[in-house]
Amino acid sequence: MKLLPEIKLSRPSNPADDFKWAGNDDRGQPVGHRNKLGGTPDWLQKGYEAPSCKACKKTMTFYGQMDSINDNVIIADCGMIYVFICFSCYDAAAIAMC
Numbered sequence: 001m002k003l004l005p006e007i008k009l010s011r012p013s014n015p016a017d018d019f020k021w022a023g024n025d026d027r028g029q030p031v032g033h034r035n036k037l038g039g040t041p042d043w044l045q046k047g048y049e050a051p052s053c054k055a056c057k058k059t060m061t062f063y064g065q066m067d068s069i070n071d072n073v074i075i076a077d078c079g080m081i082y083v084f085i086c087f088s089c090y091d092a093a094a095i096a097m098c
């Protein structure tokens with residue numbers, strides 16, 4: 001399994017009104033600011049690991065995580081989507097978690 005360099009993706013400091021968010025998650029982190037590529041997953045629940053590729057059975061590489069956007073576009077309760085890829089088969093998988 002590869003470990004990709006971590007690149008944090010920031011939201012614009014003045015987002016459009018439709019995408020403003022004032023809420024925080026359980027750790028006090030403002031929702032909508034946890035987007036990143038690479039690094040390791042910031043799992044919201046314990047006990048999760050990268051999935052195995054359905055084709056070759058190797059552990060997939062964490063590619064990135066996408067945060068809830070705002071009150072109108074929220075993944076359950078301040079959740080996120082985690083994306084994984086197999087660099088042998090180029091198959092991808094996603095896990096939604098809240």
Ligand SMILES: [Zn+2]
Pocket residue numbers: 053054055056057058086087088089090091
């Ligand atoms: Zn594979």
